[in-house]
Amino acid sequence: MGIDKTSIEKQSFDAESVCSSLKDEIEKWTERAKEKRKTIDPKNTKNAGLVKNIDAYIKDSKYFLEKNDLVRSFEAIIWAWSWLEILEELEIIKS
Numbered sequence: 064m065g066i067d068k069t070s071i072e073k074q075s076f077d078a079e080s081v082c083s084s085l086k087d088e089i090e091k092w093t094e095r096a097k098e099k100r101k102t103i104d105p106k107n108t109k110n111a112g113l114v115k116n117i118d119a120y121i122k123d124s125k126y127f128l129e130k131n132d133l134v135r136s137f138e139a140i141i142w143a144w145s146w147l148e149i150l151e152e153l154e155i156i157k158s
Contacts, residue, residue, distance in 0.1 A: 085133045089124065092140045096121055099147050103156045110155050117146045 100117055120143035127136035150156040 082133060085137055086128070089128055089133065089136050089140055092137075092144055093121065093124055093128075096140060096143045096147060100143075103147070103151070110150075113146070113150055113155060117143050117150075120146065 096117070100114075100121065103114065120139045124136045124139035124143065127133075127139060147156075
């Protein structure tokens with residue numbers, strides 16, 4: 064078992080399709096992050112700053128997307144999602 068190199072070599076990876084796919088992923092994960100963010104509250108006020116980090120990453124992702132900086136936009140939204148998951152796993156936030 065492994066990667067089928069033949070099928071990968073036959074795929075076209077032109078810049079336009081890569082950018083389009085990346086933009087689709089950014090939009091998908093942004094929507095998911097925003098929806099999940101609506102459901103959480105910090106358990107106490109000392110953790111409010113942690114939730115603000117999530118909001119900041121979502122905002123940063125939007126900013127970079129508007130500048131057509133897709134790599135930074137994707138990176139920011141993945142950081143937002145990571146914060147959501149980590150804080151929830153550590154039971155610092157509840158959803």
